[in-house]
Amino acid sequence: xxxxxxxxxxxxxxxxxxxxxxxxxxxxxxxxxxxxxxxxxxxxxxxxxxxxxxxxxxxxxxxxxxxxxxxxxxxxxxxxxxxxxxxxxxxxxxxxxxxxxxxxxxxxxxxxxxxxxxxxxxxxxxxxxxxxxxxxxxxxxxxxxxxxxxxxxxxxxxxxxxxxxxxxxxxxxxxxxxxxxxxxxxxxxxxxxxxxxxxxxxxxxxxxxxxxxxxxxxxxxxxxxxxxxxxxxxxxxxxxxxx
Numbered sequence: 317x318x319x320x321x322x323x324x325x326x327x328x329x330x331x332x333x334x335x336x337x338x339x340x341x342x343x344x345x346x347x348x349x350x351x352x353x354x355x356x357x358x359x360x361x362x363x364x365x366x367x368x369x370x371x372x373x374x375x376x377x378x379x380x381x382x383x384x385x386x387x388x389x390x391x392x393x394x395x396x397x398x399x400x401x402x403x404x405x406x407x408x409x410x411x412x413x414x415x416x417x418x419x420x421x422x423x424x425x426x427x428x429x430x431x432x433x434x435x436x437x438x439x440x441x442x443x444x445x446x447x448x449x450x451x452x453x454x455x456x457x458x459x460x461x462x463x464x465x466x467x468x469x470x471x472x473x474x475x476x477x478x479x480x481x482x483x484x485x486x487x488x489x490x491x492x493x494x495x496x497x498x499x500x501x502x503x504x505x506x507x508x509x510x511x512x513x514x515x516x517x518x519x520x521x522x523x524x525x526x527x528x529x530x531x532x533x534x535x536x537x538x539x540x541x542x543x544x545x546x547x548x549x550x551x552x553x554x555x556x557x558x559x
Contacts, residue, residue, distance in 0.1 A: 317481060317559040319392035321382060322347070322356040325375040326396035328364035328537060329487040329520060333421065336360075344540040346520070349547040350394065364421045365439055367402025368491075371395065372467035373427045376474050383478060392559070393475060393482035394551070396520065397491045400464040403438040403450065411436055411446075418442040461496040465505035472510055481559045483551070485515040489522055515554050520546055 324330055324347035334343035351358040359382070361374035375395060382391055411424055411434070423444075424434040438447050440455075468484070475482045486492070496502045517523045524533055524542045527549070533539065538546065 317392060317555055319354060319356050319481075320390040321386055321392070322351050322354055322358045323361060323375060323378050323382070323391065323393045324350070324358070324395070325361035325371045325378075325393075327362065327366055327371070327398040327402075327487060329398075330360070330362035330396045331364050331421070332358075332360040332362060342540065344543065346396075346538075346543040346547050346551070347394065349540075349544045350551060353547060353552060354392070356392070362396075363425065365402065365419075365423075366398065366425070366437055367404055367439075368397050368400065368464045368467040369404050370425070370427065370435060370437070371398060372471040376471055377427050379475065379478070379480055383480075388479040389481075391480050392555075393480055395471065395482065395484045397464065397468065397484065397486045399488065399490055400460040400493070401440050401455070401490075403455070403460075403463075404435040405438070405446075405450075406433060406435055408433040413444060418444055418447075457493075458496060458499060458501055461493055461499075462502050462505055464491060465502060465509065469505060469508050472513070476510075482513060483515060483554060483558075484513055485517065486519040487521060489519045491519070512558075515550055517550060523550060 330345055330347055332345060332347055334340045335348055347358065347360060359378050361378050375393060379391065379393060413423060420437060423437045425437060426434045436446050438450050440451055497506050520538065521533065523546060524538045528542050531539065533542065
């Protein structure tokens, strides 16, 4: 498949702003190597630290906008899902942080271009004022898994409805916990996911650890040459054989 447009999404494993805007060669990620190989116009819906809700919404929004000007067969979507324990909540009235104490790229953030309101990002170890109350009072592992499953299904069904080709994978093995596959709250969702659209690996991190054992990822993130190898040895062969 030779798409005209590539849409990618994920968290820090997939973000492109540090390379495209800040020109940091050490942050050249897999979507950049993929777009170079495919020679396609690229739209990134990735951002460091965002969870699967924002990944799903941002990808769907971008594809929705592109379908106004492009045929479905010209678009390829690649999604790398993040940790199931990352969340966000929507607000209508302005919420602004005076200091960035948790190292986010943008928080609050938005899905639709120029839309009012926005999304506050939550991560388990963060300390901003909205974060600890959520994890203290509302977070639990079953909910984390079922929400992630819902986000995958939502995006999967949207792409299939519009005839847009796609592939999915995960950054770490922790996106899906097989333990919850037998939990009645999650089983019926688990069974709706088209797992044939996932790359035949556990996660990019796991693949890198297995295939580049003498040079482990830096700060848990693959080096650029590992992203490139991942594209050449995993993503491109899958695209050639499946799309």
